[in-house]
Each structure stands twice: as structure tokens, then as C-alpha cells.
Amino acid sequence: MSEKIKKFYKEQFLKSKAYKNKKDLLNTLLKDEEKYSKNDVEKIIKKYMEGVI
Numbered sequence: 106m107s108e109k110i111k112k113f114y115k116e117q118f119l120k121s122k123a124y125k126n127k128k129d130l131l132n133t134l135l136k137d138e139e140k141y142s143k144n145d146v147e148k149i150i151k152k153y154m155e156g157v158i
Contacts, residue, residue, distance in 0.1 A: 112140035 115135040118124050124131055127150065134149050135141060141149075 110142045110144070112142050112145075114138075114140055118146055 115131065115137055118131050118135065118141070119128050124146075130150065130153065131146070134153060135146070
């Protein structure tokens with residue numbers, strides 16, 4: 106049995122204490138109507154910081 110990965114909307118990440126210092130970055134990189142897992146968001150941030158995007 107595989108666990109279902111929880112996904113959240115951009116707005117939920119923007120309200121999260123875990124990402125309070127990255128709100129501007131997330132606001133720019135994430136799409137409003139798309140859902141992301143925490144792992145997805147970490148990968149997006151990492152790629153951006155490495156200049157891959």
C-alpha cells in the first residue's frame with residue numbers, strides 16, 4: 106500500500122509558517138490553481154536557486 110501524498114494550493118503554502126521567508130518566491134514560482142506536494146515545492150525552489158528555471 107502506498108501512502109497518498111498530500112498536495113496543497115499555492116495560497117496554503119503562502120500562509121505556512123515553514124515558508125514565511127519565501128513568500129515572494131513562492132508567489133512568483135507557483136501557479137494559483139495547481140496543487141503541489143511539499144516535495145514539489147522544495148524541488149521548484151532548489152531549481153530556481155540553482156538557476157535552472
